[in-house]
Amino acid sequence: MAPRRVVVTGLGAVTPLGVGVGELWRGLLEGECGIRELDGEEFEGLPVRVAGTVPVDPATLLPRPQARRMNRAAQFAVLAAREAWRDAGFDGAGTAESGLDPARVGVSVGAILGDASVLVGGDRKLRAKGPRSVSPLTTPMTVPSQAASQVSLALRITGEARTVTSACASGTEAIGLAIDRIRYGHVDIALAGGAEAVVTPAIMASFAAMRALSHHGLTEGSPSRPFAKDRDGFVNGEGAGFLLLETEEHARARGARIYCEAAGWGLSADAHHMAAPDPSGSGVALALRRALKDAGGHVVDVVHVNAHATATVEGDLAEANALRAVLGGPVPVTALKGHLGHLQGAAGGVEAVATALTLHHGLIPPTIGCAIQDDEIGLDVVTHSARPLPAGGDLALSNSFGFGGHNAVLALRRVG
Template identity: 45%
Template sequence: MSKDRVRVVVTGLGATTPLGGDVASTWSALLEGRSGIRTLTEDWVDTVPVKFAGVAAVDPGEVLPRPEARRLDRAEQFALIAARQAWQDAGAPEVDGDRLGVVVGSGIGGIGTILSAYDLYREKGWNRLSPFTVPMLMPNGSAGWISIELGAKAGAHATVSACATGAESIGYGIDMIRSGRADMVVAGGTEAAIHGLNVASFAAARAMSTRNDEPERASRPFDKGRDGFVLGEGAGIVVLESEEHALARGARIYAVAAGAGYTSDAFHITGLDPDGKGGTEAMLRALRNADLAPSDVVHVNAHATSTPLGDEIEARAIKDAIGDHAIVTATKSMTGHLLGGAGGIESIFTILALHERIVPAIANLDDPADGIEVDLVRGEPRKLEGDQLAAINNSFGFGGHNVAVAFTTV
């Protein structure tokens, strides 16, 4: 690390996912290899070819007071719940609002609000709409609500880069602290897109698994039998802080948020560039940004959505950027794909892997695909050995967005 560069650390974690309503229950389920995917029961399910998803294990309506929940889109509900958890986990510190920032985005935003509000407008007229309709549907709503709650005045930002959103938000938060704009930043991603229109649209793009007879086994990254991704919902939020600020207040530190790397494929709006160079370069840029060498990286949480082409390209990119020594997991095998929330929760998983020195195994990896030349964690979680460890979380999104975030032990 450059001597004059501010070191950024992680001091708080918050999540609500298909595996659990908080970080502890989610992480426990992940290490046990449990699936959060289930058959859907919504009235629209018979109109679409995919009938399962990773629904949040704890409905936000069970956590938030009803008057508050009615003002929020479901994606905002998830974000606020996860942010509150992360802030409490960080010790709910007293901090100068002018030195506190928020970076929380969503790949799709308040799509549930958009669709339901339009139906209400068409059927009953404009005067039946909630005055909170616009704040509920806008993609920056989560960042706005969190900043209001915490009094964060250093900036409230909402990155939107499809499935790379959560990771890009964390990278932006690192930059805010390094640049001196803030001492602390609440960062991550959220998504609530389990709706008939979205499921139908992804299915039309031939992107989703159709393994309706065994949904818990549908997400199978790197397996020969993989046939597409599984949609999930939820949020993952972290509290980032300059190390100096964290030490001064006696905060617990989970890991160092060492750096991030970004590229864009400039190739196809939904498809990956077959040569995988964008993913490779994003990882290499993250390493340079973090002053790390490929040999320092012991673990990669792969984006690995369980699509036939995507997993193969990413595995090659990991080998080209880092080598074949790092152990690779793919946690979407249990959570499904949280789209804009994926980079948030998977960064948390990467942080916890370093903090607890253990990497969850990939679920449903019965028969690894040919040509995957990286060390996949199968069967049981695997321990990490050593004192100074580094790991990378990959997040790639429609539009050609590639983001890699590097973390290290303290």
């Protein structure tokens, strides 16, 4: 069969800017920073104590019996996926209530660890009180696939429930795989994105030991400073972001609002280092070119890039090198980690939501934290205030790159 066209009809997000897509979009346009001080006792003594944390306990937004059986990342995922589902015009009770065949709907979620705190808590109980104190829910609540399984349970989705783990590219790769599953007829609808909750003392300490975290405080704007001259590392974060994807034919038949087309995606691997990016950006450039080809587009069609830009010295420069090499001329670029921190496996999901909104509203959110741009970056970075999307061209790219050289790029197309 010929590949089917895939469109985005629903969006959902839980981020450091708040619960819901409305809070995310408002905060991005207004230049709000969702990075906060970690004031819990367990974080005392850590060299870095700031992170992009969700300001609401997700468990309070879910029925108590369900919340108790989900880790924090799964709670984020269910909330964001339900929002995307309802935003697309479906019944919040699930597939059957929406008149859908549950076997023709899928779930695709990116996560690195999901939520490491459950396993850590189980180990503490084991050491303190012995094996009988460890909950039987510890293992099923620890696996990275819990977010995907809980979304499928919440909405009675039986077609498939996939988990993708490819470091910080996980969310974007999960969306790309879902696009192909719809294109080639395996399912007709999919909830796709990422969810992560790894703001824990051990992970914060590990990132600090790698010298990967920013040491900027909260007193002078965002400590996460993408593309800035004084950037010095990323800020850890948490959250979830989901797209509701479906065939264009199905969406138009039911009169759904279409945000944009999910036009294509591309992958590559640096094969360079277990954590550091290839400074040449050649792997990133390959993923960019593959995404454009998969979307049936050309360089001149690109009107916007939502950059990965974690605010590490090497990573931002490698991405900039790749963007200049592939795109040639100036294209408006924004980077959202000044607002949110780095949401790890959820980053690609949330940033895809923002890219879809950018195309839908014709407005590019500003990059915060970049007071003075590094001269070596050489990109048209949108700062200070939102900027109208250029009228010519129709493609926006959303980039995600991870430790170990995982590169993923999503291409979304504006629809008339």
